Amino acid sequence: MDKVSSEVYFGSLTKAAKELAAADKRGGPLPARFDFSVKEVCAACKQNIESPKKILRCSACKAVIYCSLDCARRDWSTPSMPNSPTHKTLCPDNKRHMEKLPQTQAILKYFPWGRIESDGSFSFDIARGRFGVLGASGYGYWSHRGGPVPHQDVGAIAAMGDSPYTRELFKLIKRFDHLDGKDLLAKKHLSDEEGWRLPPNLIPYRNFSSSAKRPKLVTEYGPILDWDSWYRWRNLPKESPAALLMNFPMSVYQMLVHALEVTSPTAGTLDKRVPLHVHMLGVEVELNYLPLYSEVALLLPHHDIKLVLFGSGVTKLLKEAKQSPGCLASKSPVFTYKALPACGAGSISIFLHSGSPTWSEHGGPAASALTAHGSIPDALVACNAGLGSYPEWFPVIQTAHVRHIPFATTEYAEQSAEHQARNMPLVLRGSHAVARQESEYKIELNPFQRPGQRPIPMYRLPNAVNGFTLVVCKKNNQEGAEKRGVEAAMDNLSLETLD
Template sequence: MQDIKPPKKIFRCATCKAVIYCSAECANRAWSISVGNQPTHKTLCGDNKRHMERLPQTQGITKSFPWGRLESDGTFSFDIARGRFGVLGSSGYGYWSHRGGPSPHSEAAAVNMDSSPYASQYQKLVQSFEYRDGKELIGKKHLSDEEGWKLPSKYIPYRNFSSAATLPKLVTEFEYGVVDWDTWYRWRNLPKESPAALLMNYPMSVYRMLVNCLELTSPNAGQPDKRVGLHIHLLGAEVELNFLPLFSELALLLPYHDIKLVLFGSAVAKLVRVAMKTSRSLATKSPVFIYTAPPDCGSGTVSIYFNSVSDGNWSATDNVRPDALVACNAGLASYHEWFPVIQEAHMKRIPFAVTEYAEQSAEHQRNMIPIILSREFLSPRPMQEYKIQLNPFQRPGQRPIPMYRLPNIVNGFTLIVYKNKTAKAKVKDLELDKVIGEVGKALRTMILNKMD
């Protein structure tokens, strides 16, 4: 076999600066020749250049943290960051425990390599990382804040507060509003030295999708005598199973809300099947996890449930229609399982938002939505309504992908798949009710004072 030597010089597209090639010949070939169903670089170059304009923003988020080291290629090593805090590993590392390997998803089959001569070797490699997402839920007790985070106390965003020093303000009284990592850290009384954002990006991205993308509710919508109930389905859950208690953050961010969060996905179904063999396992309980925020923080509640029916695949035939669907790092057009979900969300007018790794991917998913809908003779909504935004609660740090420099980040971008136009009006009505209620109380006090 002929030895394969590394190139003496790599080539980077001079126009978009987004793609790396091993040689000039490879770059010229990619410019005009399509491989499989992939568009040529000539087709993508202009969009790549536009997407690269996001790079200062995404790198700025990473560099805002003292631990946010950028490598020479602009990437960020999640594992090195974990190693610096002593939380690198699979089992036994609390919320940081996770499956390793080259694939971001638990299913080896998720990577479309069926036609590749290396497919069998790749699947063996993926399967060699045996850690099961949600392994801690086979036990009988949720981890405490200290057991889960395994960090110095000053770096932990507590959910169970032992002192007033760790208790955040009622979020509606926080003057800046929680709109990005900087304001979240201030509200949470955490120093930016804390690596909490490396895990909290999942619950904070769900919050972002519900409040800012779908405008389903807001921190001001609830009040003590008029609580807001939300029934949310989180689809395709995998790594989220490793830190379920972190979703208690939703109860702190949304005072006077009662949130039912139902998780769907093949990883959920497999976890439940394993848990059924163990008596009194957390994963077999209903709800799996429940949390109530302190009264000073608004007494919000979050209850988390597992749905393992039909191997975790979602269907709107559930007895209770959800208020919204959300998914993290979805890859809508990459997996056929998403197609019926997109169709049902439109047919039954269920608000639906996802995060995607890259803006380029999100635009590809958006372009596919009308095609997916037309298969069922549905009337597609105008494409401009499928809004894509940079997610300020993305996980800090560029993912290391050797050939590309495009911003590619865990929970990097949000995409609105379907938005119910009445949702915003409903939120405004709730907020108005609250204002009217406060004004009414003030008027009543003033009248009583006059009578005295």
């Protein structure tokens, strides 16, 4: 899709969103044209369900959509794709996962802009259109490729096989291409106003022009446990759509503090600062709003955070940066921030790793990843990782277990997170790492998920951006003490090899 037709597309959605907001304000029933549900697709045959066919759902789990009884019966005992489980196998888990749907819907209902479509989904595009911030480029922190697929890497879609549905996905990906981090090709970071493009009362500022805009020192305010407590701490009205972007930095905070417990807001003091070295893997869309990670420094007083970013989006951006000498992306660090003393004086420095898009301890240019920008990291994190979809994650999982590096990810769905936890013994086979009990790979609903169900045409399972946290490896203090000498020897060996 060229620029003109892209602008027409986004413009038409923005117009529809504004008309919807006006209709909501007037009250009364809404016309059918304001239903932004997705077109249903049969989970078995992968065909669009066209009228006059009825849309059928499994009566047991209520999670899977079919176009006919024949497809439902076939899917019950025959996998829809090679090596995938049958519906008979998944149905009991589906039913259990569907019990969390009211919780995910409640997160969206907290916000006045949190509209649930007739199919249970939430339109991210329509929500942005309400605020006039819908577009691929030139929309500050909201700049984002359109279409239904958030990743540059389309390997998981290709694995689904050839069907009308997947062919349409590939068409949309090509039409809505966008360089993540395009604003980093400039020579100056966007200001809060330029980045958010919202009315001042809806912006979670990082640079405070007055004490009235400044949040209280978080250790004096109390724990930040969900969107409600974060909005109150930030003095933001629920009308602010900030959660639609802040779910990424807040999910990193959730993984570090609550899932992995590598630190806490009270860990540092005025006299004893806490260094925290974190590697963030699989980075793509996050490049569009790096300044928002200032929030982690505000939430962790007296911490000095080093955040190193890895991913295909990073290497793609750095390749483009070679054509723009002196741009932000060519600098190291690419972004720095230090909170005011009244806010705890936490700091964060963000680096882009140029060696390789993947993180690995061994081999080729990726060998430097383990000790990138200093020492072995205190933690690894990844947002919407899809651990079971990409083989590049296997060496990361293995290294984290062997070296006892705390590692957590967010996943869209609880089902996929559980599948990945069950497959840990297979991933770790032959790696000199021992898989833990499945229950130790803790999975929890992420209170800082992006509000709203992702529009999935074939399923109704709870599925949200940064929807669930998965603990891949949590540091065991006793194990660490027992194996400290062994790890020290391994570190020396690795560093010698790298040198």
